[in-house]
Amino acid sequence: MLDNIKPKEATAIINSLLGGVVPKLGVQHITVGRSPEIEAFLKSLDEVKNGHSMVKFWIGDFGSGKSFMLHLLNTVALKQKFVVANADFTPDNRLYANDGKAVALYSALMDNIAIQTKPEGGALATLLEKWIEQVLTRTAETHGIALPDIRDAQHLPKVQAAIMRTIQELTDVGGFDFGTVVMKYYEGYITDNDLLRRHALKWLKGEYRTKTEARQDLGVREIIHDLNYYDMLKNFGRLFVSLGYSGFMINLDEAINLYKISTAGMREKNYEKILTIYNDCFQGKVSHLFINFAGTREVLENERRGLFSYQALKSRLETNKFETAEVRDFAQPVVRLLPLTHNEVFVLLQKLKEIFDFNYHTTLAVSEADIHAFMEELFNKPGASEFLTPREVIRDFLNILSLLRQNPGLDKQKLFGDLQIRDERPDESAVDALLDGIEVL
Template structure:
């Protein structure tokens, strides 16, 4: 095969492999998203506007709605990467039967632990960044002290000046809910850092991660009478957001996916407690009680709009989140708390398949054989096979297309026409052949 020289050859092979493996498996990759991003411009602009408000001391709450495979997780992951590039701290978690927003058996705390475990920054995007952020904060205060005072690190007064700056930062947090205890633990961490006491640092990190099960255990190891619990974990997230701003970051973005797992809770009272937690978070953000934090949750239309079990079954949330009287198809209010993901258009799908074809050819070092006509035929058949444009999802098209690319590469004697003419597509083709071209494809006619 010929050597492949197009623009996709600039993509590192490990990223190309990760992209294709993840997409074929139906999951969102954590790397390489800019190479395959298409559409969603309005949604991204709206969410990035929120990020600007957060960096100025505000807070935001958004809920992203879309059916399975529509690109919710892809959008959140893309925003996550953008936020890190813009010097935000990001945390993310998928809800599950064991992880909820509220629970009396540790389910809420389990969500907090997952969020902190996945805490990421630009230089540590894979998670587990809390120790690095804390150490970097102390280093930055030491550097600032050297630059703004006449003392050097060897000077006996240096540590005192650094501690005064640390205390000044910490004191600003003490008026917040649980701020005194949080500040006390930060002070412990600083002193452990200075003294090289790794054991104490580990214990403080354990507390920050919400891993102390009882107050007695925390009292014995750290001398504090408080621990993070199911009831107050969100208060500590807000404290972290405020602290990260003092530590030199723009703020914190919190991503919570798979709200459907709240919808699936069989006990109606337990569901209502979780919806009450959402209401509390929503009110905090919109009433100005939170600073430097953005909350983005996502779920399917059913888990949100079902008035019997979904979020809209909780009247206080339904009245706040449901669409206004003037919202309609094509005229969505991008400043509303709920963003509804519209299906990608045929044109956007066409661009996406072209990007994937280039990435595949670059990874396996061959000249791309698929023409624009081939890509158009594939998209037309996929749209016809799945049904209406409103029913098609990127996940379905992507998985089918990568399968086609893999088969063609592994079987050089086969061409795409053979695959498109196979029985797998037979039930869609006769109808398509006997009707006029759908208007949405007319502009692609070559």
Template sequence: MSLKIKSKEATAIINSLSGGVVPKIGVQHITVGRDLEVEAFTTALEDVKNGHSIVKFWIGDFGSGKSFMLHLLNTVATKQKFVVANADFTPENRLYSNSGKALALYSAIMNNVAIQTKPEGGALPSLLDKWIEQVVAKTAQLHDIPLTEIRHEAHFDLIQKNIMTTVNEVTDTGGFDFGLVIIKYYEGYIKNDELLRRNALKWLKGEYRTKTEARQDLGIREIINDLNYYDMLKNFCKLFVSMGYSGFMINLDEAINLYKISTSTMREKNYEKILTIFNDCFQGKVSNLFINFAGTKEFLENERRGLFSYNALKTRLKTNKFETAQLRDFTQPVLKLMPLNHNEIFVLLKKLKEIFDFNFQTSIDITDADTQAYMEEMFNKPGADEFLTPREVIRDFLNILSLLRQNPDADKSSMISNIEIKDERPEILTLDSIEEL
């Protein structure tokens, strides 16, 4: 097999794409037609490594590969020693809220923190443990105490002091409480008190809903909430950099859910938060932070409900007026994902056939000519130009492979000729007809 792929990656790719979703790992093995975007992104990562911060908006139609692109960016960024995290906007997760929905987004981000050795998320405890070990080693060196003795209870105050000193160096708003919680985490870590360690982690992930509960469990009077979560993300960014990581990259998908917010005031508040993040990053108020938003053209350009309804964002996110389909500007904040052409889709399907065969240790009788016949059947169907997406092409192709694996004598030509396609686009495309609430 020409592809160098791990069994775990192959299984994730086949299972996820068969279900119509993007795999969390292995996306680099099925990447086609995005070389220029990845090259520009890699250049941007270098800028962020050097202390700059960047915001990008990845815009494309439903099923055009936005989510895939974000997962690919994760793979590229973790190899460049970035801490990364993904979260989706939903009706319950948003940037601004006064009812816990912004905190829910923060919690989703922190639960999905990933590094190269833990690409599927859940890496926050590992990062905290690593950082604490660095502080412990630094304390031992500073006070000429052997590493075998530094964890003794007699030296606990020294380590506490160094934790607070280090936290104060890398935090702004909320740094004191942040430091106290990390000390609680260290106490649980060093004394094998799993409950204390878990409660500290719960606080850091924004999972406490009341100050009373946090005070009972940790003796901490404040909690992370809708108003201060962004400051905590910036604190974590500085903490990760202090550990030796290149920066913190946050991917926020399904931004169409901000467009869906029914009340214009609440929608504008969320767009105002995007503006704040944008200004902080491009005005140098924050360092080593890379935030990606993924959404549809409607989310960006609709002047009644989209980002362009907020004039301050519209002026910042206008596409380079000289850009064409042939002349692309990949340095601007907005990157519009062009659909894959037929040749690129053919290459993708060939790769998927290889991965499928590898995953199931088989060799499905699908030739290049069969794949071409499949594509012709799909793209020549009535309505294909209007609403056929790569997602549906991939899923149906994998479904055929699955049937042939389990039924080797089945008529593949009949399967291909009986393909039907349907409009899978969400109803959001007709949202403009809905009256404001």
């Protein structure tokens, strides 16, 4: 049943799921019940490859698999030759701010840039050097210079001119400083000046906080900040496409942290930024860009704090009124993640048992009948229908496997009987009451 899983992937899957988080590697090996969503996503990727742009909102209850879905989208997009970047919204990372919290989100995305050969992130330097090599090759051909000689210091002005010319063609806003920094990176690249390269990367990742410091280190007039970071993301998207990549996909998880912004004005500014991105993508103002947001139903539908509190977004994101649980519309911007069926959960637990055995080089005496017994015990507990999430089912199952591996004599049935249902969902009513109090103050 295991399909070419690597030891590194197996370890990442087991350790991450035991810790209650989604693994960065190997999610394709534990995917069940999401075939229609993935098929629709592949069609959307094809549209973005052809020059369109897309925004999707992945909406589901707490623990329903939103973060898992984003990681799965990563895996699929990387195989389709997309550049991918991921970040979570946090109290200190948001789309709009005037105190550095928006550029902090940008910096997190830049740190997590991934390509198929570097799926865990940190691929920005690799992509820059690949692009520079392309410029070197074209410059050598244009001037009739042998490729090994083009890196000589005497040809530096020719290469710098080519870099700046190409950057100006690719960028709309901030192109001069963007190009100057890339030239500095190239200068450090051919002269083995690691400090200069680090300064250039620092600027490109939005980590300079003052213009004075950036001017001293790189001779540029501007820095990436809260108000221009989105333009820089679009610049990078064009750069990646010029390298031959299919497009640039950005995944933004934990949208609950936008919902939790305590001041109505700031929350509205963040929703306004989502609207700007949405309009840019669907009106054709930007190409080859795919942005995914993930959040709970409350984040979407709450008319006091959620996206629906911003009328322009509500009118765009309301669900197709003809959609049902059986008849789905995956072409619309909002994709609702329905709970896994019991059969799908059973298949998932079977896969996890195999991966667990593979990871620990063991063969636990846990049969299909035992998995059925585990599920029957768990799903028949009081409160299961209301509180039980895939995250809790997976964690309980792996915890039992872990105990059985280290204590082979334990009674499985007794372990199943000791299972308890816990409500792991955040108390949204308490959150709302607290935020309402803050807002009133």
